[in-house]
Amino acid sequence: MTVLVLGGTGEARALAAALVADGIDVLSSLAGRVAEPLLPVGGVRVGGFGGAEGLAAWITEHRPTAVVDATHPFAATITANAAAACAASGTPLLRLQRPGWTAQPGEDWRWADSLAEAATMVGGTVFLTTGRQGIGAFAALPGTVLVRSVDPPTEPLPAGATLLLARGPFTLDDELALLREHAVDVVVTKDSGGHMTEAKLTAARTLGIPVVLVRRPALPAGVAVVDTVEAALAWLR
Numbered sequence: 189m190t191v192l193v194l195g196g197t198g199e200a201r202a203l204a205a206a207l208v209a210d211g212i213d214v215l216s217s218l219a220g221r222v223a224e225p226l227l228p229v230g231g232v233r234v235g236g237f238g239g240a241e242g243l244a245a246w247i248t249e250h251r252p253t254a255v256v257d258a259t260h261p262f263a264a265t266i267t268a269n270a271a272a273a274c275a276a277s278g279t280p281l282l283r284l285q286r287p288g289w290t291a292q293p294g295e296d297w298r299w300a301d302s303l304a305e306a307a308t309m310v311g312g313t314v315f316l317t318t319g320r321q322g323i324g325a326f327a328a329l330p331g332t333v334l335v336r337s338v339d340p341p342t343e344p345l346p347a348g349a350t351l352l353l354a355r356g357p358f359t360l361d362d363e364l365a366l367l368r369e370h371a372v373d374v375v376v377t378k379d380s381g382g383h384m385t386e387a388k389l390t391a392a393r394t395l396g397i398p399v400v401l402v403r404r405p406a407l408p409a410g411v412a413v414v415d416t417v418e419a420a421l422a423w424l425r
Contacts, residue, residue: 189212189213189253189254189424190212190213190214190215190250190251190252190253191207191212191213191214191215191252191253191254191255191256191424192214192215192217192247192250192252192254192255192256193207193214193215193216193217193228193255193256193258194217194255194256194257194258194259194266194270195216195217195218195228195258195259196218196219196225196258196259196260196263197258197259197260197286198382198384199258199284199286199417199420200216200228200256200258200259200284201216201226201228201229202417203256203258203284203417203420203421204216204228204229204230205228205229205230206417206421207230207421207424208229208230210421212424213230213231214230214231215230215231215232215233215252216228216230216231216232216233217232217233217234217237218232218233218234218235219234219235219236219259219263219266220234220235220236237269237273239269240268240269240272240273240276241273243269243270243273244272244273244276244277247273247274247277247279248277252279253280254279254280254281254282254424255270255273255274255279255280255281255282256281256282256283256284256420256424257270257271257281257282257283257284257411258284258285258420260380261285261286261288261378261379261380261381261404261405262319262378262380262402262404262405264405267283267405267407267408268408271408271410271411272408275410281411281412282411282412282413282414282420282423282424283407283411283412283413283414284413284414284415284416284417284419284420285407285413285414285415286381286382286415286416287381287415288379288380288381288404289379289380289381289386289389289401292390292393294393295389295393295399296392296393296396296397296398296399297398297399297400297401298398298399298400298401299400299401299402299403300400300401300402300403301402301403302325302402303318303322303325303326303402304325305402306318306325306326306376306400306402307325307326307328307329309400310329310374310376310400311331311373311374312331312332312373312374313331313332313333313334313370313371313372313373313374314326314329314331314332314333314334314372314373314374314375314376315334315336315366315367315370315372315374315375315376315388316333316334316335316336316376317336317375317376317377317385317388318376318377318378318402319337319338319378320337320338320339320340320341320342320343321341321343322343323335323337323341323343323344323345324341324343324344326345326346326376327343327344327345327346328346329346329348330346330347330348331348332348332350332370333345333346333348333349333350334349334350334352334366334370334372335349335350335351335352336351336352336353336354337351337352337353338353338354338355339353340353350370356384356385357383357384357385357387358384358385358387358388359387360387360390360391360394362387363387363388363390363391364391364394364395366391367388367391367392367395367397368395372397373397374397374398374399374400375388375389375392375397375398375399375400376399376400376402377389377399377400377401377402378401378402378404379401379402379403379404
């Protein structure tokens, strides 16, 4: 068995490690959008395939037994490309996607369908934790905007932006200190799920700060979906 893992997430790295431990050939593909990505064990390729047609051609040439799409919940383009390419080549495809966050008592969450909609729902001192892609949707925000991302955004930032370059996980104490230091009025994030960046939600709840969450894009129809590495391993086995 040879498995192509479309990765970049913690779940993708954990899956690659488990497959290698089982003696299964695995190739992890990273988009290359982060300057210094955390690399999984096993084979690694970096860079795009050239859309759905390019991925289908790669699959036809290399013939993996299966493809696991373990990309970020908001990597809608590669997820759509994987579905189209695997359908065209007749290759089994699994989507591994961690669950979204669940509201706890005391949360003040407001949902948006897009980054552009989220930008219309905020004011005052805004803490943006949506990643560097799509940050241009907030370029017209007035006032103070705290922007946190792993790498510097290439899109225009708000005029009053302060850029923080940092990679999670973030502790609750650190997030509380950050929100207090900058007197944050509202937090904006994507419903990415997972524990690495969840502390900001707990900190916002603790301080009574509202959170605007961007909903996940819909998944392609007909694709098998699991939400844990263990379930992905069971599917592959």
